[in-house]
Amino acid sequence: MESVSIPAFPTGTILGYPRIGRRRELKRAVEAFWRGDIDVTELESRARELRRATRERLAELGLGRTDSSIPESFSFYDQVLDAAVTVGAVSAADLDAYFAFARGDASRAPLEMTKWFDSNYHYLVPEIGPETEFRLTGDRIVAEFLEAKADGFLTRPVIVGPVTLLALAKPSAEAPDGFAPLSRLEDVLPVYAELLGRLRAAGAEWVQLDEPALVSESLPDTADTLRAAAAAAYGRLGRVEDRPQLFVAAPYAELGAALATLAGTEVEAIGLDLVRGNIPADLFDCTRDALKTKTLVGGVIDGHNIWRGDLAAAFAKLELLRELSPRVAVSTSTSLLHVPHDTADEPQLEARLLSWLAFADQKVAQVATLAAGLERGAAAIRGALAEASAALADRLSAPGVRVPAVRERLAGLASADFERAPYRQRVAEQDAALSLPALPTTTIGSFPQTAEIRRARAALAAGRLDAAGYEAEMREEIRRVVALQEELGLDVLVHGEPERNDMVQYFAEQLDGFAVTVNGWVQSYGSRCTRPSILWGDVSRPAPMTVEWSRFAQSLTAKPMKGMLTGPVTILAWSFVRDDQPLADTANQVALALRDEIADLEDAGIRIVQVDEPALRELLPLKRAAQAAYLDWSVASFRLATGGADAATQVHTHLCYSEFGVVIDAIRALDADVTSIEAARSRMEVVDDLSRSRFDHGIGPGVYDIHSPRVPGVGELTELLTLAAARIPERQLWVNPDCGLKTRGYDETVASLRHVVAAARAVREHVGAGTVGA
């Protein structure tokens, strides 16, 4: 291509922006549509308003209106589903059909959902087989570009790239053993090529193809296979005649050897994550030569965390990048999807803490600052760099960031603090203490968070209800939930967690070292958002956090009541965590607080304690070389949290949201007496992994998917349990849903649990079991 006609890549950009809306407008609209309160026209118009507001805001913050610097990164539910729809891999003629892939309907189960790289965002897993027909079907990406154009913007369409789309897909049910969706690359490329042609015809100058698969060593396809696919894909797409220029973004870790691969293709710009990765030093001459003709987009602003960070260091990285190419642009390391909108929406936070933070809008402004530096020289931004450095220095020396008592306790830990009594001894003592039937039934902790519960919480927050009134309402709820479980015939009960706004924030609010936000919502999946807490200082527990609720719940029943805590890894994973010390140290501080809580629960008469670690897999580094160290500290922190529990106390853990096959050894190393684990969406695959690895502790493979309102039948539950019972010794097997019930309604919950108990009873009779240990 001739350089004269090529519009340059914008000097400053972001890889994507939160799409749920600063007041969760999209969530409200989509959920209203699902309820039938608004029709599709109204939904589309609200979404359009949101996209408009986003573009205007980004322009206000310093991105150009007509230079392709504003990414068009909207989605009604999920960007992977969007890409699959666009290429026809799943066919969704309208929004109803689209949402049915995500949520299921009368005729279909939803697509499987799993974590997007090492974030807390979940994507839907498309199913692709040898017969899947690809053809350009979705035109939303073109329509949104045109919509922006009509408003006077020239934006940059964003789509998940072909390699990542196929690498994240799973083989369809009909696919033969060993089939890899990536083998269909040649068939999907013409569709991407056609899309590029359409975007060009619509006037797009740049398009962004997200290819995070290229940084990962944790996918079924090897890094070599992924690189070969990238070479083929971008070789082919590079040759498309009339196309926009291609910006391939590779967020979430270092691109490594795939940088040379992309350099060898005709893509015009390459996005590097320079927060997680470094600027490569050992490049071959041919790669160096090739890179000189590309725009290198340095992702130096952390898209994954909320610290204001070291802006001067970020700028220095960009200057270093200039040694590789004269064309350097600045961007975020990942989409800003993972951070809340605006620190200005948190006036209740201490001004000092606020000055250390940058949410999405502040990060866009940081990008604009660094872009100005690139264009006009470092001197032009000296003031802004100095301000950021001063804020950082202030953070590192502020009171509460390093608390001597916490540090001394950590320094004094011995290996015995990480060990419980031998498992055999524990089983004997627990069997005697609990006398449970074979295949005990339980739930994962939360019961539906009803409108009344939410109303009471809102009233408490607004001062319309006092603490005593709130507590009384929660006790009433616990009473109801316990009575319901007794009536259903469950064996191990829970108090239902009505008092918890969120399984991490509830603890963050009670621990020193944390702050919580009011509007800091981040999309977790579809319309679901979480509000991560901010872990800024040394963590300690000023007072018991859950004990009174559990004591009360246990007083209502003779059956064992599970105490319910969130584990250290999950507390870290779902918070924004300080970046000034190793995660391992922060995790152990949290673990010690939980350890004290478990001791207090035992004193209150609680005999089973569940420590949830749903995020164990999520934080697993994408690069193999870093995984062992991560698993060491994450497992250690769980063991430190639970290591003080009495042998007779049954420690449970719960894992969900991911494929756990690769961390089976770590799960065993947690040494929990019972592990409940998500399995229903993938038909008990995890059971095979577990039986292969000779996991010999208690295990409850989730028998139904709580992410969908569908009520499973007794027949299908019995079948799944029978499947599990054939692989897992009966003394190990527990029966439970695959996650907490807080997002469900009562009708479906009661119906589903009734079926679960019936299925467990049927299978118990079938395997002819009596009481374990009797």
Ligand code: MET
């Ligand atoms: C995302 S895992 C949720 C576990 C928690 N105990 C609950 O039931 O809600």
Ligand SMILES: [Zn+2]
């Ligand atoms: Zn769960």
